[in-house]
Amino acid sequence: MDTAQLRFLADESCDFAVVRALRADGFDVYAVSENMRRSDDRLLIERAERENRILLTEDKDFGWLVFASTARSAGVILIRFPGHTRLTLVNMVRRVVREHAGQLSDSFVVIQPGAVRITRKPI
Secondary structure, eight states, rough: OGGGGEEEEEESOOOHHHHHHHHHHOOOEEEEHOOOOOOOHHHHHHHHHHTOOEEEETHHHHHHIISSSSOOOSOOEEEEOOOOGGGGHHHHHHHHHHHHHHHTEEEEEEEEEEEEEEEEEOO
């Protein structure tokens, strides 16, 4: 998949620096924090799937939604960066999007300092 076709939905837990960086790179990023106060995880993942957007989050609950409750999604990127590694977060997300664009849709991706795990979600 061409990176220009990727669209994202960033939930409230997603560091806004990621939203700004992806927008600067030309991506369509809907940021929940700009448009609503409180959101329900299930409604967010449903919206992302309906709008064909990959969900950007730092909330581990989305793993449960995708794997245990088998919620449908267009893809999830779970960002796991502890406080002392936050300076590298934006560059790591940008690199993953650029290098793994074709694998992000319909996958559950975990990004950690120095590591990326891409799992195809269950059908």
